[in-house]
Amino acid sequence: MNSLVFPGQGSQFPGMGKEIYESRADIKEMMNSANDILGFNIIDIMFKGTEEQLKQTQVTQPAIFIYSIASAKVNENARIEMVAGHSLGELSALVGNGVLSFDNGLKLVYERALAMQEACKENPSSMAAVIGLEEEIVESVCQEISTENNLVVPANYNCPGQLVISGHTSAVQQACEILKEKGAKRAILLPVSGAFHSPLMRSAEKRLEEVILKTKFNTPSVPIYQNYTSKAVTDINEIKENLIKQLTSPINWTQIIRNMIQDNCYVFTETGPGKVLQGLIKKIDSSVEVSSLSN
Numbered sequence: 384m385n386s387l388v389f390p391g392q393g394s395q396f397p398g399m400g401k402e403i404y405e406s407r408a409d410i411k412e413m414m415n416s417a418n419d420i421l422g423f424n425i426i427d428i429m430f431k432g433t434e435e436q437l438k439q440t441q442v443t444q445p446a447i448f449i450y451s452i453a454s455a456k457v458n459e460n461a462r463i464e465m466v467a468g469h470s471l472g473e474l475s476a477l478v479g480n481g482v483l484s485f486d487n488g489l490k491l492v493y494e495r496a497l498a499m500q501e502a503c504k505e506n507p508s509s510m511a512a513v514i515g516l517e518e519e520i521v522e523s524v525c526q527e528i529s530t531e532n533n534l535v536v537p538a539n540y541n542c543p544g545q546l547v548i549s550g551h552t553s554a555v556q557q558a559c560e561i562l563k564e565k566g567a568k569r570a571i572l573l574p575v576s577g578a579f580h581s582p583l584m585r586s587a588e589k590r591l592e593e594v595i596l597k598t599k600f601n602t603p604s605v606p607i608y609q610n611y612t613s614k615a616v617t618d619i620n621e622i623k624e625n626l627i628k629q630l631t632s633p634i635n636w637t638q639i640i641r642n643m644i645q646d647n648c649y650v651f652t653e654t655g656p657g658k659v660l661q662g663l664i665k666k667i668d669s670s671v672e673v674s675s676l677s678n
């Protein structure tokens with residue numbers, strides 16, 4: 384079986400999407416419409432903006448989404464039997480399987496970005512990548528040092544040996560030091576503005592829930608493997624519920640890929656900027672076929 388997988392925040396780069404934009408008139412029209420939907424010229428920032436401009440959450444998330452959907456449109460006649468997306472990429476995947484229109488998906492992405500950015504201002508928080516350590520050790524350390532006012536939790540289960548933690552900056556830094564002592568090859572802070580996929584995103588979750596419940600969701604053409612449960616979902620109400628919970632819960636990417644393979648998916652096409660997901664998928668199972676629709 385064939386699948387499309389959509390990347391999340393961090394895969395952006397200056398000049399992203401220009402080739403796709405110039406490839407077809409309908410894609411150019413769709414991408415241009417994003418300027419009106421958002422109320423600013425995001426296409427100009429994608430093509431001419433600096434790395435710093437593209438790192439701003441309210442720009443990064445819609446830019447990656449726009450690029451991903453344009454990329455999927457290039458290959459819209461391919462046979463696809465399932466979809467998944469990493470964090471932000473889950474919203475792109477919901478356009479990929481027809482649950483959301485491009486317009487509604489982009490509006491949700493932008494509200495999500497603004498809500499997350501606002502939540503980041505409430506607490507000095509961050510994330511860190513932990514490389515080369517068993518998941519159980521990382522989970523145990525987080526549980527041991529975490530308190531209500533100094534929180535750190537596992538946030539992204541990216542692949543075996545790569546787990547991202549998230550929380551109050553002081554707790555994340557403390558966890559990194561302990562994890563290095565316990566044998567982690569690396570435990571380094573990431574250049575992000577806050578503690579994504581942790582309870583510190585609770586205010587963003589509430590704001591996003593209000594928008595999701597007002598948005599039109601369609602019946603999916605193929606199942607989506609969602610971040611919150613890592614299982615195939617086709618029920619619209621369940622899709623909404625999982626999408627809301629995603630902001631404060633860990634991304635179970637390793638289990639998503641394993642579940643897709645168990646359901647006979649052996650061809651994964653990354654649909655959006657970069658090749659991060661291809662690398663992660665190969666580390667999860669080197670026998671599967673991975674490729675990219677990026678331009």
